[in-house]
Amino acid sequence: MLDGVFVTVLAAITRVLPPTAQSGIEQLRDVPGLGVVVVVVVLLLTGMFVANVFGQWWLRQWDRLMGRIPIVKSIYSSVKQVSDTLFSSSGNAFREAVLVQYPRAGSWTIAFVTGRPGGEVATQLGGEHLSLYVPTTPNPTSGFFLMVPRADVVPLQMSVDEALKYIISMGVVAPPAPAVASAAPLPLRNRAG
Template identity: 65%
Template sequence: MRKYFITGLLILVPLAITLWVLNLIISTMDQSLLLLPEAWRPAHWLGHNIPGLGAILTLLIVFLTGLAARNFIGRRLVLLWEGMLTRIPVVKSIYSSVKQVSDTLFSPSGNAFRKAVLIQYPRQGSWTIAFLTGAPGGEVKNHLQGDFISVYVPTTPNPTSGFFLMLPRADAIELDMSVDAALKYIVSMGVVAPEMVTDKKIITDAAAPKN
């Protein structure tokens, strides 16, 4: 009886969480309908709300924005809009930071998380998985003696929050696993173990991001 109950939980819990996350995403995207004038909203002329229409509208807006930004006029409008935002003191700092992160994460040529690595954190003898994001640059690089790398240490079960660290290259061990496998391992809090690692090595210059 107990085994059957646990088996049922193992099947239904991931399904329930997946459906809950999808419902949360769709419900959030449905809020985009509130941007339309009341007379244009589907609920006004249909008499009731249809879940998912806001998600479709959001995806359509994103697609049309990207389509428009690919031509000459669209690029000029984007540059004009960004120029206006960068003239506003507080907005300038927020927008510039968010844009740099989004360009790194969503650009087709971007490589936000280059490799999964193993580092000692938060103390010696305590190990955690981190992601190689690059190398220190600018003034920070001038204050660091030796060969350093930049890594992102995600938290669990929510890997979107975490810590940014700069540490000596020799203190990081490259893992022979994909970034996706490492993320699954982190999100599952170590329950979903990746395949056996057969090759561990200190990150070499070849694996280091180019300046």
């Protein structure tokens, strides 16, 4: 697939170049896997660009431009805020995996604790509640937000990564069962006597 995209980009480039340079570009079409290498190099260069001072300046200009477009402003700022929270290395977006009955009693699903309800919601709910994100399968980027009493939540010992693998695989890739402390083996009885 990446090679197909790469060939399309090469075709667009050859239209712009003079005929003397086109033969060298045409030879690149026959190199298998070159599209993958180009994508990796482009991602690496993009990361290096945004990690330095000049790249940070361009990102701030982009944010400022997006903040001035009337309809795009609200969508862009919301998506940026959510993605910054979810993908930040210091954030606690998904703190732990838990079991919760959803969508009805007796049906269980894995959810992720995202925090506690706050503000007016917390005062209206009363008691101790948790904010949960219930991802959909096999695409965990969409899901449901629930506020559930803490007493209705069953904590799991699996990591968030293990829970995500379990959800994405639709239950096929199950995490290993937690080690249960086993009782000391019973002594063997002496058969004589």
